[in-house]
């Protein structure tokens with residue numbers, strides 16, 4: 001794409017599992033039948049949050065906490081796919097087009113594979129570009145290895161005209 005600027009952004013997020021067994025586990029916009037869910041102000045969708053930060057970072061628009069503060073009651077229990085969609089609107093308004101996002105989700109359990117296609121579809125629809133996901137176990141090491149939470153790393157590429 002001659003004349004286009006290319007920017008890359010990274011995102012990272014981590015949430016502990018909730019003590020509330022009734023809280024649903026939402027990853028990449030997909031509600032898993034396995035619980036418990038992750039603790040957090042919104043639906044605690046760690047994958048959607050990392051993707052959001054990667055895109056905001058690529059566009060030079062700060063981070064998810066600046067856009068959707070976790071002390072703002074407006075975002076309590078928020079659908080993080082909706083927040084991601086709002087962030088993508090801001091990214092596009094700033095002149096940047098998402099090209100793709102690639103994620104690594106670090107967790108011991110539950111298994112990601114049965115839900116991976118659905119997660120990629122939901123995230124890709126929200127971003128308007130391909131979002132791919134890889135699952136990775138922490139091999140028993142540290143808090144993630146003890147299944148105390150889930151982490152996600154994401155990298156995003158955006159293109160746009162030179163500002």
Ligand SMILES: [Zn+2]
Nearest residue numbers: 013045046049
């Ligand atoms: Zn988060």
